[in-house]
Amino acid sequence: MNKENSNNIGIAGTGFYIPERILTNFDLEKIVDTTDEWIRTRTGIEERRTASDEEATSDLAAKAGEKALKDADINPKEIDLLIIATHFPDHHFPSTACITQHKLGMKNAVCFDLSAACTGSIYSLYVAESLMKNSNYKTAMIIGTEIFSRTVDWQDRNTCILFGDGAGAIILKKGQKEKSIISFDFGSDGSNADLIKIPAGGSRLPPTINTIRNKQHYIQMEGKKVYRFAKKMMVHSVNKALEKAELSRKDIDLLIPHQANIRILKAVAKKLHLPLEKIMINLQKYGNTSAASIPIALDEAISEGKIKEGDIVVLTAFGAGLTWGEIVIRW
Numbered sequence: 001m002n003k004e005n006s007n008n009i010g011i012a013g014t015g016f017y018i019p020e021r022i023l024t025n026f027d028l029e030k031i032v033d034t035t036d037e038w039i040r041t042r043t044g045i046e047e048r049r050t051a052s053d054e055e056a057t058s059d060l061a062a063k064a065g066e067k068a069l070k071d072a073d074i075n076p077k078e079i080d081l082l083i084i085a086t087h088f089p090d091h092h093f094p095s096t097a098c099i100t101q102h103k104l105g106m107k108n109a110v111c112f113d114l115s116a117a118c119t120g121s122i123y124s125l126y127v128a129e130s131l132m133k134n135s136n137y138k139t140a141m142i143i144g145t146e147i148f149s150r151t152v153d154w155q156d157r158n159t160c161i162l163f164g165d166g167a168g169a170i171i172l173k174k175g176q177k178e179k180s181i182i183s184f185d186f187g188s189d190g191s192n193a194d195l196i197k198i199p200a201g202g203s204r205l206p207p208t209i210n211t212i213r214n215k216q217h218y219i220q221m222e223g224k225k226v227y228r229f230a231k232k233m234m235v236h237s238v239n240k241a242l243e244k245a246e247l248s249r250k251d252i253d254l255l256i257p258h259q260a261n262i263r264i265l266k267a268v269a270k271k272l273h274l275p276l277e278k279i280m281i282n283l284q285k286y287g288n289t290s291a292a293s294i295p296i297a298l299d300e301a302i303s304e305g306k307i308k309e310g311d312i313v314v315l316t317a318f319g320a321g322l323t324w325g326e327i328v329i330r331w
């Protein structure tokens with residue numbers, strides 16, 4: 001569906017927060033059997049951030065949300081809806097969205113968490129936009145927020161080198177035609193749910209001494225299979241989203257992909273015939289921050305002057321589930 005004509009909901013503000021503590025590849029050399037050279041050449045990542053012991057997922061979210069409110073020049077009480085995307089909430093319940101709501105004084109917001117792993121912020125953006133279209137909600141905030149440093153096994157070099165902590169927020173406002181979603185493409189494939197997962201801690205395997213001993217509370221991933229899926233699905237879905245907007249890949253001014261691996265991004269750029277200058281890349285600084293990755297990259301792209309009025313900006317993500325999602329925005 002091409003939604004361009006009916007759309008009057010636009011992005012009114014963005015903001016992100018990353019913890020101060022930097023963990024470089026050289027630091028990782030002291031923890032696991034790896035090298036800076038291996039990590040840089042295989043992933044493009046040079047360093048990532050890790051939250052302080054006092055910080056929980058909602059703390060990162062609140063700091064990103066505060067910046068987005070300032071950017072949009074909006075009073076917290078104006079927010080009608082808050083959706084938080086995260087793989088590691090403060091608690092199973094209450095939702096991290098409710099906790100963040102209280103921290104930011106967003107008294108009038110309806111709040112819930114959304115689980116779609118690294119695709120979470122894009123899913124949230126679209127869910128928020130759709131809810132706004134069918135309700136009297138005028139202003140919504142979505143936040144992707146992650147503390148991976150507590151769910152990776154620091155003895156597993158296959159995973160601990162990839163991820164970082166951070167949060168990014170986006171505010172949507174009704175009555176704003178510019179910076180609005182003009183098309184989308186989303187999908188899920190539960191038949192591959194085992195490719196990235198945290199096996200224990202839920203109803204399938206509640207926490208026991210054994211699940212802790214067996215390290216089943218940490219992320220497990222089949223990296224190569226995820227890599228192949230990401231390359232293929234991002235290209236396919238970007239093309240589908242563009243088709244729905246009656247655009248072609250030549251119309252893309254900036255592609256903002258989920259920041260997982262530079263090799264995936266280069267392969268996607270090649271398939272879409274896009275020069276690297278049209279791809280937002282900041283994974284060298286933050287690693288893969290999952291649901292936070294796209295809001296952080298969007299905010300940085302704006303502040304670095306990479307987006308101008310009228311540009312076609314495409315957001316594209318993939319993640320555990322498996323899930324994927326693409327959103328085309330006319331800036």
Ligand code: COA
Pocket residue numbers: 033034035038039042043118157158161196221223224226227230260261288318319320
């Ligand atoms: N340092 C040094 N060597 C490492 C290493 C590390 N951190 N991690 C793995 N290796 C080794 C492997 O043990 C393997 O050694 P072997 O050939 O002796 O068995 C070798 O390097 C190659 O490993 P492989 O898994 O084939 O590497 P790869 O090129 O596929 O890169 C990933 C691994 C994880 C970086 C890559 O598959 C990837 O990015 N996948 C997508 C993951 C992702 O995006 N997940 C998040 C989804 S949102």
